[in-house]
Amino acid sequence: SYELTQPPSVSVSPGQTASFSCSGDKLGDKYVCWYQQKPGQSPVLVIYQDTKRPSGIPERFSGSNSGNTASLTISGTQAMDEADYYCQAWDTSTVVFGGGTKLTVL
């Protein structure tokens, strides 16, 4: 079965850039979405089709996808961005999530 791999944690200081990776075999051939989940809340879509932001998502969130790795970047990270971030892709008709990365804003 298809797998997506994410590092378990990322730490940044406020105002710095947070980078998240998501790796999978030929992931660049698939569309990747990213979800933000704060404790006790439902996930929120922050990036879809690799690079697009839904309405209401701040411009500081951006994404890319090439080769075997997709990336999510938060520029000018704020304390409110502290959360778990999950990448997701489709493998034929099934959905695959990465294990998630916890962002700590120090």
Place this chain on the structure above:
Amino acid sequence: QVQLVQSGAEVKKPGASVIISCKSSGYSFTSYVITWVRQAPGQGLEWVGWSSPYNGDTDYAQEVQGRVTMTTDTSTSTAYMELRTLTSDDTAVYYCARRTSTDYAFDIWGQGTMVTVTS
């Protein structure tokens, strides 16, 4: 306002079944597939399956294949997930989410339903 509202928390014994509902509002129910995702305590997101209100098509994760049935009721704009032969491994928050028709992203999520399996 586009939203998905799920049924309340459930406590079940091992071997029992549970049915969770997900009522949609604010959009055309038959135009979007409903996906179910679960999250065990302290763990990540796990896809469970999806169902199409348009034509009744479904697809389930291998982990629950044979124990799960997903249905939709277009008259009430409600999706249902039934999970049978529950074990402690099924203890999780279950979410329904709307899948966008062109981008295949999950843009609207329900509030989640906690299912606890305990003897």
